Amino acid sequence: MNALDQKLFRDLVRLKGQVIAIALIVACGIACLVTMMSAYDSLQLSQQTYYDRYRFADVFVQLKRAPDSLTARIAEIPGVQQVQTRVVVNVNSDVPGLSEPATGRLISIPERQQPMLNDLFIRRGSYIEPGRRDQVLVSEAFATANDLEIGDEIGAVINERWQQLRIVGIALSPEYIYEINAGELFPDSQRFGIVWMNREALATAFDLKGAFNDVALSLMPGASEDEVIFRLDQLLEPYGGLGAYGRDTQVSHQLLDSEIQGLAAAAVAVPLIFLGIAAFLLNLVLARLVSTQREQIAVLKAFGYDNLAVGFHYLKLVLVITLGGAAVGTALGIWLGSLITQVYTQYFQFPVLQYRVEPTLLLTAIGVSGAAAVLGTITAVRQAVSLPPAEAMRPEPPATFRATLLERLGLQRLLSPVGQIILRNLERRIVQTGLAVLGISAAVAILVIGRYFEDATQYIVELQFRQIQREDVTLVFNQPLSSSARYDLTQLPGVLRSEPYRSVPARLRFQHRTYLSGITGLEPQGELRRILDENLQPVMLPESGVVLTASLADKIGITVGDRLTLEILEGERPTRQVPVVGVVEELIGQGAYMDIAALNALMREGQTISGAYLAVDSNYLDQLYDQLKETPAVASVALRDRLIAKFNEQITGSFAVMTSVLVVFAAVIAFGVVYNIARIALSERSRELATLQIIGFTQGEIAVILLGEQAIVTALAIPLGCAMGYGLAALISAAYDSEIFRLPLVVSPSSYVYAFVVITLTAIGSGWLIRRQLNQLDLIAVLKTRE
Known part of the structure; x- marks a missing residue:
């Protein structure tokens, strides 16, 4: 290990508290990136693979009744590749162990298994047997929610007659990845399920023998969907066509695609907050380190180290912190991503929803964290390499002080000496103070957003299902x-x-x-x-x-x-x-x-x-x-x-997990910002604080001076963060404006109180650590230190 690497190791040990705090912020940002992008990749790959392998249709239409002979004319429409005609009927069902009636969507399938659009993946059991009109396949979500097994029977009113249907298989279809009944906000798999049944039996029961009431189409590459829909509607109009629509407005696909796009957007926006704050803190720490090591820089240059070697030494310090945080964040992100993928299996029905992490994603995480570190500290590194040895040997020139706004207004008499010192230091470091306020505000905003989703959905349920x-x-x-x-x-x-x-x-x-x-x-x-x-x-x-x-x-x-x-x-x-x-x-x-x-x-x-x-x-x-x-x-x-019960189940499930993760991440931001700002202030002003203690200020007053600044920064940040959180909620509300549901712009007072409590407790915790370090301040050693 060469001399510069030994110095790097000693600096990391000496700054261990600040190093850990910044590394944790980087870890949170990278964890968000890896979590969301890996979940995005996994969902997108599973969706595309499933759609392709099981031939998910491009166009759908329901109608009253049309003869099977019309199928050939539909196939002749330019751009149509494959046609699948079906009988689809909703019926009341009696499920064993369920007191309430369930809704079964009966969908016809060929008597013998063959490739078709919206094909079936049979998870367990077998396909229906030819000639057996009482055999059915049921969707996996419906079977799981009702503890149905192969051989069980469900009752249904078919053609005004009560019939018992025997389950011979449990299946999935790309048409119902998100299995939800029309008009509902959340899937209720216990009371709504898909049942696939012999085509002839179902058609005969509902007076559709030799006819169909549902069509699915696949299109040729390059075909115009709008043109196909127009011609299909014209053709089906005499047969009670209810209007054809494309895949984009098919409910299951629409909700799945919305989730995938939301993950992609969040994977860009959320990590930027964490990495931006980390870059700001790294700049503060490195700038302070350079100012305290001016003589060491001069000695290094006098011993023959050139500007590149000195600059790379300080850049390595930053990269060690950042890449260490990135390593922790990547591991955390992979773990959280796998958890989220498991949560998705409760709502999205895939044959295989395999969690995967692309090597390119890991390289992206390293590259993004490294870029944030370099961009955030380039000014401080330039300061280190630009110092001539002769100038670096001299102490740093004292700062230029001027009367503060409070003093110019003559209002300083209204404050105690301790209060005057606090406000003077805040105003004289206005940029640093502003950035610290902005960093803590971001943590508050994250907490507000985490609670916003719960507030909005609770409002939807209250308004829609009670009013x-x-x-x-x-x-x-x-x-x-x-x-x-x-x-x-x-x-x-x-x-x-x-x-x-x-x-x-x-x-x-x-x-x-x-x-x-x-x-x-x-x-x-x-x-x-x-x-x-x-x-x-x-x-x-x-x-x-x-x-x-x-x-x-x-x-x-x-x-x-x-x-x-x-x-x-x-x-x-x-x-x-x-x-x-x-x-x-x-x-x-x-x-x-x-x-x-x-x-x-x-x-x-x-x-x-x-x-x-x-x-x-x-x-x-x-x-x-x-x-x-x-x-x-x-x-x-x-x-x-x-x-309403399904909604409450959703709130106590996925929302609770998401809120808990956001609390931890926001607490890390608040702790990192408050701790680093206070620790740097202690490092910069230890001589001043020791002098004040010697001339008569008590240790408690000294602590108030140091921590009072952080308390004011936190107090300023909380209302700003609440406003930022509300603004982000407004953006999310505008973005979630689909045909199925819209998120109202509702943030409850309890969400603001929640954010206030979490940030305040975090600030108190970091302040306690600083107070311990202040109590251990060696007055004699500090006063001997050369400015």
């Missing part, structure tokens, strides 16, 4: 029913109130913009399903006209007073124009609402309904569930309390 959706049970019928069904609803066990609704699929058009959606007709004075304005007051649906959600109005560029064209995709498929009479905010989905009587009139039908919202006496729930399971007209049942 808007106040029903206990939502029924969806398998086809529109006549007005007589309104009265049958009140006869169900325990039903206290029922409010029917009408749902009509439609293409909404305004000028050149279109959107595939639907119109929901509600009771104008309904109490179970309400529409609220921005003040959370109920909106009365007018006798004519349509009310749109704000996100939908923005999407098609329409405002109140404009006329909206509705291309109805049901029945005789009329085209109507209605005025837009209101715009409301909703956080889930994109909807259009009308008075149910007005919608019935628009459709020129009687009092037809598509489903109902029910308020139910909890004492009769089991009886209601038993009857609904065997009611042929009911396609699916949604339970509000179960949705």
